Amino acid sequence: MTGAIVDLSEAPPPASITAEVCIIGSGSGGATAAWTLAAAGREVVVLEEGGDFTGLALTQRDSAMYDQLYMERGGRATTDLSIAVLQGRVLGGGGVINACDVVPIAAPVLRHWQRHHALSGFSPEALEPYRVRALADLSANVPTEEQLNQNNRLLRAGARALGWRGEVMQHNRVGCQGVGACLIGCPVNAKRNPRFVAIPAAVAAGARFFTRARAVRIEDGGAELKTVQVRTLDAKGYHEQGALEVRAKVVVLAANAVASAELLLRSGLGNEHVGRHLSLQPQLPVSALFPEEVRFFRGIPQAYAVTEFERLTEEEGLGGFRIESISGTPGIVASILPKLGHDGKALMAQYRQLGAALCLVPDGPRGRVRVERSGRLRIDYELAEEQKQRLRDAAKAAARLFLAAGARQVQVAAARPVLIATEAELGLLDALDFQPATVPFLSAHQQGTVRFAPSASQGAAAPDGAVYGTQGVYVFDSSGFPTSSSSHTMAPIITVSRFLSEQLLSRAR
Numbered sequence: 001m002t003g004a005i006v007d008l009s010e011a012p013p014p015a016s017i018t019a020e021v022c023i024i025g026s027g028s029g030g031a032t033a034a035w036t037l038a039a040a041g042r043e044v045v046v047l048e049e050g051g052d053f054t055g056l057a058l059t060q061r062d063s064a065m066y067d068q069l070y071m072e073r074g075g076r077a078t079t080d081l082s083i084a085v086l087q088g089r090v091l092g093g094g095g096v097i098n099a100c101d102v103v104p105i106a107a108p109v110l111r112h113w114q115r116h117h118a119l120s121g122f123s124p125e126a127l128e129p130y131r132v133r134a135l136a137d138l139s140a141n142v143p144t145e146e147q148l149n150q151n152n153r154l155l156r157a158g159a160r161a162l163g164w165r166g167e168v169m170q171h172n173r174v175g176c177q178g179v180g181a182c183l184i185g186c187p188v189n190a191k192r193n194p195r196f197v198a199i200p201a202a203v204a205a206g207a208r209f210f211t212r213a214r215a216v217r218i219e220d221g222g223a224e225l226k227t228v229q230v231r232t233l234d235a236k237g238y239h240e241q242g243a244l245e246v247r248a249k250v251v252v253l254a255a256n257a258v259a260s261a262e263l264l265l266r267s268g269l270g271n272e273h274v275g276r277h278l279s280l281q282p283q284l285p286v287s288a289l290f291p292e293e294v295r296f297f298r299g300i301p302q303a304y305a306v307t308e309f310e311r312l313t314e315e316e317g318l319g320g321f322r323i324e325s326i327s328g329t330p331g332i333v334a335s336i337l338p339k340l341g342h343d344g345k346a347l348m349a350q351y352r353q354l355g356a357a358l359c360l361v362p363d364g365p366r367g368r369v370r371v372e373r374s375g376r377l378r379i380d381y382e383l384a385e386e387q388k389q390r391l392r393d394a395a396k397a398a399a400r401l402f403l404a405a406g407a408r409q410v411q412v413a414a415a416r417p418v419l420i421a422t423e424a425e426l427g428l429l430d431a432l433d434f435q436p437a438t439v440p441f442l443s444a445h446q447q448g449t450v451r452f453a454p455s456a457s458q459g460a461a462a463p464d465g466a467v468y469g470t471q472g473v474y475v476f477d478s479s480g481f482p483t484s485s486s487s488h489t490m491a492p493i494i495t496v497s498r499f500l501s502e503q504l505l506s507r508a509r
């Protein structure tokens with residue numbers, strides 16, 4: 001079979017396609033599965049509702065790129081509008097728009113899954129070859145000293161001044177030219193993401209990728225041959241314009257933890273756990289104004305992590321918090337600065353002097369994805385009191401870091417903005433009560449909605465990814481993770497997707 005990438009907004013779709021395997025989603029999970037299964041000779045079709053954007057089609061323009069590269073144009077949020085739920089919607093998925101940090105699943109997290117979630121097969125030893133392979137797929141490497149921009153260096157200087165542990169994270173860039181637009185796509189194709197690694201390899205092995213192809217329902221989930229109902233979209237992905245059916249024995253969901261659960265719910269498949277146990281890992285932005293130019297918008301945005309307060313234990317898995325440098329394009333920064341109107345404009349005039357960090361606070365599985373009777377998707381999520389305290393602690397730590405690095409003022413955007421100029425003012429952060437929609441939280445690492453568990457009473461999918469109550473419907477993305485896998489999910493998803501794909505192949509032999 002000849003592999004291909006076919007844009008269904010241009011080509012008239014065939015009425016139906018039959019394949020051995022239909023994969024929904026072309027990101028880290030789906031592309032890795034496509035590559036592994038096609039290389040083993042399976043006939044694979046991948047459905048992707050986004051378009052294909054590479055090189056100069058990634059224009060570095062905020063509004064156009066959020067419109068085309070993010071799910072719901074970047075506007076997806078929790079039901080109470082407290083947390084922006086960010087996900088890629090493009091061939092290659094989130095890897096196209098992510099910050100390229102490579103942080104595999106740590107052994108204590110896997111032992112936690114084994115001991116507290118009865119996933120005996122997920123041992124660090126069993127997953128080690130897949131972790132190593134994921135790092136190779138990503139060409140994981142540590143940014144050089146010259147590649148660290150001033151914002152990252154300032155965070156490191158603050159950590160060193162306070163004696164706190166930190167590290168330069170591995171990344172998956174090769175040939176990075178420091179343009180700094182990573183979160184809206186790299187125009188020089190320096191990211192070794194699924195679009196440039198797994199997808200070309202899968203196509204060479206015969207897999208067919210269809211873009212602007214939205215899976216809307218899986219029918220006959222309990223039968224040997226399943227039918228995926230697909231709507232084709234127009235060139236911009238705004239409107240449905242055609243339909244096609246894909247028939248396959250095996251359907252692999254890899255649409256991300258929100259969309260994979262959403263599709264099962266819309267299809268009436270799976271048990272009462274589907275959609276539950278959602279982790280969002282909310283991230284809190286903290287910015288700082290420096291007396292000198294920082295130009296955080298140039299170079300690698302997110303390279304240095306302060307890991308002093310992160311906890312990795314077999315008992316609890318991933319806990320505590322970490323702080324990582326970050327940058328923002330003008331549109332995003334303007335929307336999360338603590339001032340509006342005339343004052344906001346004055347603050348934006350100091351864009352070159354801004355530094356910024358994200359407080360990454362791992363959470364327990366506490367949210368839920370559901371589909372209302374009207375058809376509307378809802379993402380319910382409420383912060384726990386304990387989580388709020390960790391967020392305040394993280395904000396204080398970030399403020400101390402920036403002050404130690406010489407910031408004139410640290411800013412936490414909130415309904416009542418918190419502005420801190422000295423250590424003596426850190427107590428002001430205790431006023432953050434995190435009432436709904438009062439601070440600009442982000443979620444980039446959704447997990448847990450089709451939880452792997454050894455029985456249907458404990459979760460929605462078996463440890464091999466098979467969705468309970470179906471025959472041959474699998475989930476190979478972070479939907480299966482019972483708790484937060486890592487502070488960054490791309491490497492964990494690639495690791496687990498290949499691990500489960502090879503198990504699928506070995507059973508089918």
Ligand SMILES: Cc1cc2nc3c(=O)[nH]c(=O)nc-3n(C[C@H](O)[C@H](O)[C@H](O)COP(=O)(O)OP(=O)(O)OC[C@H]3O[C@@H](n4cnc5c(N)ncnc54)[C@H](O)[C@@H]3O)c2cc1C
Nearest residue numbers: 025027028029049089093094098099100101215488489490
């Ligand atoms: C802004 C941002 C920054 C991030 N930074 C990092 C980082 O630095 N390091 C890191 O490790 N992780 C990072 N992440 C997270 C990481 O990118 C994701 O966890 C990962 O890409 C998810 O992979 P996936 O294959 O599960 O899903 P995705 O990559 O989201 O791919 C799923 C694909 O499925 C498609 N899809 C959804 N529903 C349907 C449907 N019904 N029919 C057809 N197609 C569908 C979507 O369009 C999407 O392209 C970041 C995420 C974001 C949003």
Ligand code: SF4
Nearest residue numbers: 176177179180182186
């Ligand atoms: S910083 Fe590097 S990876 Fe990011 S957009 Fe620029 S060139 Fe691409």
